[in-house]
Amino acid sequence: MPIYDTTFVLNPQLEEAGMESRIKEVVDLIGSNGGKLVTENRIGMRRLAYEIKKLTQGYYVSMVYDGNGDLVNEIERRFRLDENCLRFLTCIYQEVTNVMEGRPSRDEHENKYRGRSYRDRSDRDRSDRDRPDRDRPDRGRSDRVKPVEAKKEEAKPAEEKPIETKPVEDAPAKEAPVVDKPAEAPKAKEGE
Amino acid sequence: MAFNKKKKSKFGDKRRKRHCRFCENHIDVVDFRDDRLLRRFVTERGKIIPRRISGTCARHQRTLTTSIKRARHLAIMPFVAETFK
Numbered sequence: 001m002p003i004y005d006t007t008f009v010l011n012p013q014l015e016e017a018g019m020e021s022r023i024k025e026v027v028d029l030i031g032s033n034g035g036k037l038v039t040e041n042r043i044g045m046r047r048l049a050y051e052i053k054k055l056t057q058g059y060y061v062s063m064v065y066d067g068n069g070d071l072v073n074e075i076e077r078r079f080r081l082d083e084n085c086l087r088f089l090t091c092i093y094q095e096v097t098n099v100m101e102g103r104p105s106r107d108e109h110e111n112k113y114r115g116r117s118y119r120d121r122s123d124r125d126r127s128d129r130d131r132p133d134r135d136r137p138d139r140g141r142s143d144r145v146k147p148v149e150a151k152k153e154e155a156k157p158a159e160e161k162p163i164e165t166k167p168v169e170d171a172p173a174k175e176a177p178v179v180d181k182p183a184e185a186p187k188a189k190e191g192e
Numbered sequence: 193m194a195f196n197k198k199k200k201s202k203f204g205d206k207r208r209k210r211h212c213r214f215c216e217n218h219i220d221v222v223d224f225r226d227d228r229l230l231r232r233f234v235t236e237r238g239k240i241i242p243r244r245i246s247g248t249c250a251r252h253q254r255t256l257t258t259s260i261k262r263a264r265h266l267a268i269m270p271f272v273a274e275t276f277k
Contacts, residue, residue: 007225007266043225049270058267062225087266094221 003038003066008079008088009058012045022082023061029075035067038093052086064093210247214256222255224262230269234260238273 006026010019023040030037043060052058065071072090079088214222222229233241233248233256240260243253263269 009266046268048267049227049264049273050267052267060225060266089262089266091262096221096223096226 001066001068003093004090005064005093006090007062009086011084012057012059014084030065033071035065035071038064212249214252222259224259227268230260238270
């Protein structure tokens with residue numbers, strides 16, 4: 001018997017129980033019709049490339065099973081009757097042996113950068129960094145240029161200095177507008 | 193000399209040798225669920241890039257085309273994309 005690969009998309013608005021029952025239904029069908037389930041792969045939620053029934057996301061499941069054509073017909077008939085099955089596709093299973101690396105998809109990229117600035121690259125991979133001249137702790141003025149690795153340890157003592165100087169600089173800047181405003185206001189009234 | 197001269201005048205220096213990416217990476221099966229891979233072989237509009245431009249060999253272009261078409265059916269790839277990143 002040939003090995004088939006059926007991928008289907010379920011409505012994500014279904015409750016978890018609804019999804020589970022539909023997946024189980026297919027598994028039971030394979031078992032009861034003389035088939036044999038090889039793998040069940042829940043790909044999960046994925047953005048749809050185009051809207052289907054006004055939905056933008058779908059829950060993808062793929063099943064690889066051994067069975068005859070009647071089994072495939074029965075499974076597909078059930079999918080056709082089910083409104084919550086958005087799409088399905090059955091093809092002869094081909095094993096994917098080698099995977100070529102691509103760029104991260106839009107979804108993955110968005111999840112990675114969710115909630116922070118695009119320029120924030122603090123989590124970038126530095127394993128290939130080979131700049132001993134830059135990472136040297138005694139390079140330049142030690143109070144200004146801090147080595148990257150020792151940043152966490154030095155952070156506390158280094159913070160004390162700017163805190164001392166900042167209030168002095170900030171204080172007159174903040175006071176100035178406060179003083180000016182009342183001074184301007186009476187002048188404007190006089191003009192009237 | 194004469195041969196080089198002729199070649200240059202016809203195609204300029206921009207002509208580069210094309211390589212089939214699938215042959216180079218020893219990929220036999222193009223998985224239709226792998227949208228990261230498929231999106232490289234599609235224009236911004238979602239059209240399949242011809243092999244004379246992408247350099248894919250005939251055999252792999254055939255498997256790639258069916259994969260893209262399968263992916264379109266399952267809404268993994270768009271049929272038409274207005275804006276496409």
